[in-house]
Amino acid sequence: MALLTLSLAAPAAAQTQPPAREQQQRQVVLPNNPNEAVPEARVAVGVATYLRFDASLDKASVEVEGRPARFRWVDVGERLIAVEPSVDLGAEERLVVRVRYRDGASPAVATLVLVTHPTLVDKEVEVVRRSRTVEALEAALAEKEAALAALQAVSGPAGLVFSGRLDFKGVQARRIELVPTGPQSGLKVVKGEAYRATTWALAVVRVRNLPGQKPWGPGEARLTRPNGTPVKVRSVDMDKAQLAPGEEGLVALETEAPFWDAGEFLRLELLDKSGTRRLSIPEVKL
Template sequence: MSLAPPSVAQTQPPARERQERQVVLPSNPNESAPEARVAAGVATYLRFDAPIDKASLELEGRPARFRWVEAGERLVAVEPSVDLGAEEKLVVRVRYKDGASPAVATLVLVSHPTLVDKEVEVVRRPRTLEALEAALAEKEAELAALRAQYGAGGPAGLVFSGRIDRNGVVARSTEDVPGIQGGLKVVRGMGYRAGSWALAVVRVRNLPGQKPWAPGSARLTRADGTPVKVLSVEMDKAQLAPGEEGLVAVEPEVPYWKAGQVFRVEVLDKSGVRRVPILNVEL
């Protein structure tokens, strides 16, 4: 007597229970990232408690291991095309737009034999009262130092602090704008010079399709190759998203040179890989 073949239900693995839960991102980068349980053919939604930069999304195994990946203002949705191995872990990483800590959300996608996460609410751990008080004290000290340095705000503060004297400020626009490098384009450059300070300002565009960019350091060099000490590098935005423009200001030490000299300005990101095309400005 022949045996009937096993039914389809007998050959398929048991259906996983779909769950909705919350995970908390650690404030300490040395702590383990929270896990999200995924399964082939099941869409898992990661919902964040603040807007995210969807262009910054990084997902290991994409696109080979995933049938569908989508990112929105506060959401990342993933659907694996195959089940992950028992010990396999795939990292998903995305940056928040607000710059609060932690600035980047990192989770680990794993497989579970009986459970799968239909929806995961991703939240940042509330800071303790002691941490908030310490941060507030630090900001108050910075504000007090700025007030002591510059006095009153606005144009009057600049005069009172000596940042503007009877010679005023001379601004010079850069005529020769360099091309594109590392997905970054210089839109224009300006040099500002007063009696006790100078400033090289560059308007930078991060071209579409590029990763977000932010300045990390800068170099200022005189025409004869002599380097000039840089006091600060600042941008009017936390970072430039693809297709976005921003102003980068490079402040050198108190100028000891005759006004109107040409300086070579180099601005790099923190990795030193993506640099703004070299620009010549008059200071």
Template sequence: MPRLVAILSLLLGFAAPAQSLPAVRERIERRVVLSGDSSAQVPEVRIAAGAATLLRFDALLQRDAIEVEGRERFHLVEVGERILVLEPAMDLGPGERLMLRVRYADDAAPAQGVFALVSHASEVDARVNVFRKRDSVEVLRAELADVRAQLTAQEVELRALQARCQASGPAGLVMAGSLRAEGVRGGRIKWETTLKSDGSLDCVRGEALHSASWSVVSFFVRNKGPAPWKASTAKLRSLARGERVEVVAVRTQPQVIAPGETGRIIIEVAAIEERAGEKFSVELGDDAESGRRLSCTMTFDGRSP
């Protein structure tokens, strides 16, 4: 138990940041609600070598009934009354899934929880709160907190949009504080690798513009798939520092990229603090159920003064 307490202190305090990871991943905290339906999709838990993942349950567990597939591949498996801590010795391979089964100590339903342990290129679950009932007080409180946070974020975004709408032409940009004496500098984007794609989307040439308060990343995507596609979401993250850059807006030109065509993606972000040779990951997604996504690694290949 002392060992478990020490592990929890590190997890909850986040005293050991991402430099302990062999590949920097963003640490995520989220929740999972179990389903009593055996045909329902098994929830995934994203694990990574060098990162401890804490699963916190809302009921007591049968500590001697925990089943971890490939347990010998884990550097750490610690079970408490309501918690489970996992840390693999090595990252799982692409598409690999190890099954985890826990059983509860009481007679309530569902009697057990089943999870698929997977690896993700850019994220790892630092903490997963597991609930048995969707309408429990804890779940409702968590969802209410999420709604409040979303409303606050939308209010901030609305104010930013209103400020940008008022900015018309160079004079408006100056009035909005978006254009200063430092001016705007630009440069080409160099694509390093494609991290994750279904093969139907390719990143091609691009450029970036930077000011003291904002940056714009503009590049072209070739749609080689059979269906139209547009970028509705974007994530930009420094691979060296593990820091996510705040995305302000995402635009696709034209609005939808037809099969066989090439379109332009424009991502407005907060000012990027560039460092020589630093790599950034860019992940694009759409709103369709197919969930076609594209992730690339880029560097800024030089800038004009």
């Protein structure tokens, strides 16, 4: 009787084993059109499926439907999402995986659905974005050109008004009169101008890098009131990448909204990126 009981129990145990499925590696292409079908990845209990993407992912944006109830584990890497379901999905069950790319290219979001196939399972799925057609690239270029034209249209005086950087009080301009006459660190101030508006001030200085010196470019600008209070410098730029020996260039530095008196002298210092070549103008009215 014991032998008979064993022979009847063995088929029942075998029926609880998950069906053997052929493991595959394949590629799916993400659609550019939201009306196109979402690609599928086939998963199965006891098998880890690796979704490999062609660009870096925003890990914080990963969404896996049914997690954690339907999955033994989910792992997210720089370009990888790995999943292993704890049970096979139902015949009509489709669980969505959604993640955003970090590069912002189109499509910006990758969406797949996980399904269970009776005979196949995806061990590894390469997820790629479809190469854009010439027509799509031309349309994108036209859109960018239109945006650039709109930006250029408001980058002049009208743009200053729209942004609030120029109001009815206008801009006061004056020359920087007391410029040093001698060289400093192989540099010389040729001349300068100062501009003052309600929300900003601007110092523009023409600098000459004397012959025989190394190339120079501004790395930092400092403005200080007579009492030692620093003035915040928003930006410092030059009309050239760097000044070759004997070359001149315009250096412009923009400050925060003026809180000092227009007749007050400020100390201006320009330093290169190494901090070793310093140009100082002790008395600047902004």
